[in-house]
Amino acid sequence: MAVVVNNVTFKIGGEAGQGSESSGAGFTKAFARAGLFVYGLQDYMSRIRGGHNFFQIRVSDRDIQATDSGVQVLLPLDIQTVEAHLHEVVPGGAVIMDAALKIDDGRLTDRGVKPIRVPLTEIAQREGGNILIAADFAPPTVAATVKLMVNTAAVAVAAGMTDLPFEYIEQIIRENFGGKKGAAIADANVAVARAAYEEGSREFGADFGWKVKPILSNPRMVINGNQAIAFGAAAAGCRWISMYPMTPATTVSEWLAAHSRKLGIVVKQCEDEITAILMAIGAAHTGVRAMTSTSGGGLSLMVEAVGLAAMTETPLVVVLAQRGGPSTGLPTRTEQSDLQFVLHASQGEFPRVILAPGTLEECFLAGYRAFNFAEKYQTPVFILTDMNQSTAVRAVDPERFNVRPEPIDRGELLTDADLDVLTEPYLRHKITPSGISPRALPGHKNAVVLTTSDEHYENGQAVEEAEMRVLQMDKRMRKADMAARDIRPPLLEGPQDAELTLVGWGSTYGPIHEARLLLEAEGLHVNHLHYFDIWPFPKEATERILGSARRAIDIENNYTAQLALVIRMVTGIDFKHKILKYDGRPFSGDELAQKVREGVLARV
Amino acid sequence: MSDIKLFNNDEKATWCVGCGDFGILASVQWAFANLDLLPTDVLLVSGIGCGSKLPYYMKANGYDSLHGRALPVATGAKLANHDLRVVVFSGDGDGYGIGGNHFMHTMRRNPDLTHIVENNQVYGLTKGQYSPTSQKGFLSTTSPEGAIEVQVNPIALAMAGGASFVSRGFANDPRHLRELIVKAINHKGYSLIDILQPCITYNKVNTGAWYKERVYKLDDDPSYNAGDFDAAWDKAKEWGDRIPIGVIFQDDSRPTYEEQVSQLRDGPLCRKSVEQPIDLLEAIKLEFV
Numbered sequence: 001m002a003v004v005v006n007n008v009t010f011k012i013g014g015e016a017g018q019g020s021e022s023s024g025a026g027f028t029k030a031f032a033r034a035g036l037f038v039y040g041l042q043d044y045m046s047r048i049r050g051g052h053n054f055f056q057i058r059v060s061d062r063d064i065q066a067t068d069s070g071v072q073v074l075l076p077l078d079i080q081t082v083e084a085h086l087h088e089v090v091p092g093g094a095v096i097m098d099a100a101l102k103i104d105d106g107r108l109t110d111r112g113v114k115p116i117r118v119p120l121t122e123i124a125q126r127e128g129g130n131i132l133i134a135a136d137f138a139p140p141t142v143a144a145t146v147k148l149m150v151n152t153a154a155v156a157v158a159a160g161m162t163d164l165p166f167e168y169i170e171q172i173i174r175e176n177f178g179g180k181k182g183a184a185i186a187d188a189n190v191a192v193a194r195a196a197y198e199e200g201s202r203e204f205g206a207d208f209g210w211k212v213k214p215i216l217s218n219p220r221m222v223i224n225g226n227q228a229i230a231f232g233a234a235a236a237g238c239r240w241i242s243m244y245p246m247t248p249a250t251t252v253s254e255w256l257a258a259h260s261r262k263l264g265i266v267v268k269q270c271e272d273e274i275t276a277i278l279m280a281i282g283a284a285h286t287g288v289r290a291m292t293s294t295s296g297g298g299l300s301l302m303v304e305a306v307g308l309a310a311m312t313e314t315p316l317v318v319v320l321a322q323r324g325g326p327s328t329g330l331p332t333r334t335e336q337s338d339l340q341f342v343l344h345a346s347q348g349e350f351p352r353v354i355l356a357p358g359t360l361e362e363c364f365l366a367g368y369r370a371f372n373f374a375e376k377y378q379t380p381v382f383i384l385t386d387m388n389q390s391t392a393v394r395a396v397d398p399e400r401f402n403v404r405p406e407p408i409d410r411g412e413l414l415t416d417a418d419l420d421v422l423t424e425p426y427l428r429h430k431i432t433p434s435g436i437s438p439r440a441l442p443g444h445k446n447a448v449v450l451t452t453s454d455e456h457y458e459n460g461q462a463v464e465e466a467e468m469r470v471l472q473m474d475k476r477m478r479k480a481d482m483a484a485r486d487i488r489p490p491l492l493e494g495p496q497d498a499e500l501t502l503v504g505w506g507s508t509y510g511p512i513h514e515a516r517l518l519l520e521a522e523g524l525h526v527n528h529l530h531y532f533d534i535w536p537f538p539k540e541a542t543e544r545i546l547g548s549a550r551r552a553i554d555i556e557n558n559y560t561a562q563l564a565l566v567i568r569m570v571t572g573i574d575f576k577h578k579i580l581k582y583d584g585r586p587f588s589g590d591e592l593a594q595k596v597r598e599g600v601l602a603r604v
Numbered sequence: 605m606s607d608i609k610l611f612n613n614d615e616k617a618t619w620c621v622g623c624g625d626f627g628i629l630a631s632v633q634w635a636f637a638n639l640d641l642l643p644t645d646v647l648l649v650s651g652i653g654c655g656s657k658l659p660y661y662m663k664a665n666g667y668d669s670l671h672g673r674a675l676p677v678a679t680g681a682k683l684a685n686h687d688l689r690v691v692v693f694s695g696d697g698d699g700y701g702i703g704g705n706h707f708m709h710t711m712r713r714n715p716d717l718t719h720i721v722e723n724n725q726v727y728g729l730t731k732g733q734y735s736p737t738s739q740k741g742f743l744s745t746t747s748p749e750g751a752i753e754v755q756v757n758p759i760a761l762a763m764a765g766g767a768s769f770v771s772r773g774f775a776n777d778p779r780h781l782r783e784l785i786v787k788a789i790n791h792k793g794y795s796l797i798d799i800l801q802p803c804i805t806y807n808k809v810n811t812g813a814w815y816k817e818r819v820y821k822l823d824d825d826p827s828y829n830a831g832d833f834d835a836a837w838d839k840a841k842e843w844g845d846r847i848p849i850g851v852i853f854q855d856d857s858r859p860t861y862e863e864q865v866s867q868l869r870d871g872p873l874c875r876k877s878v879e880q881p882i883d884l885l886e887a888i889k890l891e892f893v
Contacts, residue, residue: 222893231888237877271709280680282667282680287874304673305673308669403889448665460666
């Protein structure tokens with residue numbers, strides 16, 4: 001039997017509240033500890049209990065940043081998971097289920113899929129339940145814990161079948177349930193896991209064609225996009241986040257809240273998103289590096305204040321985690337449909353910066369760089385991410401996260417020493433060649449700081465006169481020219497003279513990268529142009545690369561090809577080929593490669 | 605040593621001649637000087653409207669924000685730099701209409717700031733539409749058959765909303781008003797001053813004379829105890845023939861929001877370094893492993 005080593009996908013599914021997410025997260029961490037690369041995709045519904053959720057874990061010996069549509073091991077915690085995902089299980093793959101799960105095994109064997117029936121509930125009861133009873137847990141607690149330990153058993157069977165050494169499973173269990181109070185629960189889970197692991201290994205291991213082999217490596221981080229953005233912001237000295245909970249943005253503030261004491265960060269949950277952005281503006285006005293985070297619905301409420309920050313030249317960072325729209329849309333699904341919104345949000349014309357990270361390293365960098373941009377240009381900066389990137393986890397080498405990737409740049413911020421020697425009246429909106437007005441913070445005795453949402457004189461007094469209007473408008477817009485010089489050109493991977501160029505932005509980096517490798521392996525000459533810094537738009541690099549591209553495909557998670565619209569608006573270059581997906585699900589690498597083959601290459 | 609002259613600037617106010625806002629401006633300047641505050645010790649945050657133009661007409665730190673949105677900007681600034689004395693200026697439309705949600709939630713937060721509402725019971729700057737505090741039946745360009753809603757009672761609303769200092773002033777009695785502003789700024793926590801302010805152009809009903817006939821000072825009754833919620837509630841309901849002015853309710857026992865944020869105990873947030881210690885960040889990184 002041919003055995004595939006270190007290239008396997010597991011999928012754990014069940015109702016919300018059944019524990020597929022925490023089991024998946026633990027399993028992911030175990031693989032990372034074993035030195036493997038992991039990409040974990042979370043998929044959940046907008047409900048607390050019931051429905052259908054899953055956690056998909058792809059394991060590899062190379063750094064992967066997307067899912068693969070084939071599943072080798074399905075771990076259904078309920079019947080619905082089998083119904084929803086059996087078609088994804090590849091021939092030779094396995095479905096690990098409780099002996100009692102009411103599914104006709106014939107449906108599996110017809111597809112060449114192995115039914116792996118293990119008395120999971122019985123093992124959980126026998127091995128774990130007794131430990132809990134001996135530790136004097138109340139019967140309802142025992143019953144509830146046994147129910148969750150069925151997941152532990154299922155994961156352990158999968159580990160046993162694929163040869164992941166048991167120590168990694170035990171380590172994660174002990175960490176998750178560590179502590180004095182949890183000792184018995186940890187012991188119970190370990191006992192359950194061990195018995196299930198042994199059964200999986202003994203009964204089904206020899207016959208299973210996918211194996212996992214630990215690799216000696218430095219420990220890897222397991223992190224998702226929102227955590228990476230939050231960590232980047234914290235590293236940049238962000239000390240304020242005001243927000244209103246909204247999926248998929250909330251975990252940015254939750255991570256900061258969890259570290260708020262350690263880092264001295266104020267996290268303020270507000271009555272609505274209007275307050276959230278305005279409090280951040282108020283805080284930023286005093287000199288604090290401040291941000292807010294939201295999704296499209298929240299940004300719709302914030303829009304007026306975005307212009308306020310621009311007009312008063314207040315540095316502001318806004319994280320926008322996109323989800324399916326319009327309106328409430330698909331609250332827990334992914335989409336890249338707010339690029340045009342962010343580009344045009346708020347009335348009038350003003351400079352703005354838009355960053356769209358597409359890897360975890362880029363998420364961290366965006367969280368960090370955004371504050372330098374905001375303070376340097378005294379204007380709103382957006383970080384555009386999406387549901388997929390917010391929740392998907394990946395194993396990353398810690399070295400890839402440099403906690404000070406560039407110096408902290410506060411722009412033209414006047415220090416106390418500068419102000420001590422100030423003799424002239426301070427002009428908050430002074431006309432300067434660069435467009436940047438040196439910023440004094442309110443509180444120093446030599447500087448009265450006045451600003452307004454009205455058009456203003458240099459001293460912050462409202463003005464309606466034409467000449468000053470033009471001077472101030474030109475001054476603000478000069479900052480955009482300067483910011484354009486700080487924007488990185490799009491990333492080009494693959495041969496310069498490729499016959500086909502795949503173009504994307506933000507979170508589609510992983511799947512496009514993977515699709516390119518798949519197509520390349522077939523002998524195709526393909527390259528990949530990816531935008532992480534979107535606005536001010538890197539015009540020259542785009543004209544140079546796309547202007548000479550033989551054939552280019554625009555790939556986006558939206559209906560209207562919003563990046564293609566930006567490219568056309570700025571450069572006049574139009575895309576003949578587009579691959580657009582707006583079903584709320586991220587692309588997988590193989591799916592995208594197939595679409596390129598079918599949709600574009602077939603039409604040569 | 606402060607002085608009222610320090611707050612003068614050369615700006616010519618665009619208010620109508622005879623507008624109540626002039627008296628409010630003078631009272632605010634007097635109060636600041638009396639509290640020995642300098643123009644750079646304070647931050648005046650306003651919304652949009654006639655009253656919200658006040659920060660333009662005096663020398664002091666100012667942030668003129670959006671219509672209805674002064675309170676959250678002020679709260680953010682106060683929490684980020686609690687050394688600043690923050691005073692918010694809004695009108696009845698700005699503060700009780702479009703900004704109503706902020707009003708409600710700022711009161712329960714109790715940040716140490718003073719909220720001055722220049723309440724003229726009409727929209728002035730947009731030229732005479734009825735406002736949330738216009739009385740029922742008020743005729744205006746957008747209510748030609750009379751306003752249908754009952755008017756907002758800001759005093760009762762503030763008491764129900766948990767405000768720790770609730771007061772009412774009268775623009776045409778600056779002597780009383782300026783003392784009231786001093787009391788409000790001295791109050792530790794959120795303080796509301798609803799100011800009856802005649803709009804000489806668009807409100808021909810609630811005129812200076814109309815108010816003058818009705819207002820009476822709570823200070824004149826030595827037995828009145830603003831710490832007694834029930835007694836204050838009776839005053840809050842009073843409107844019509846007699847309108848009380850002065851401190852209606854005051855609760856000094858409530859801690860401010862900023863006092864309860866652990867991150868602010870060792871000084872203002874804005875004074876903290878943006879350079880987090882590298883070893884702390886490295887340690888946090890390892891939490892992900």
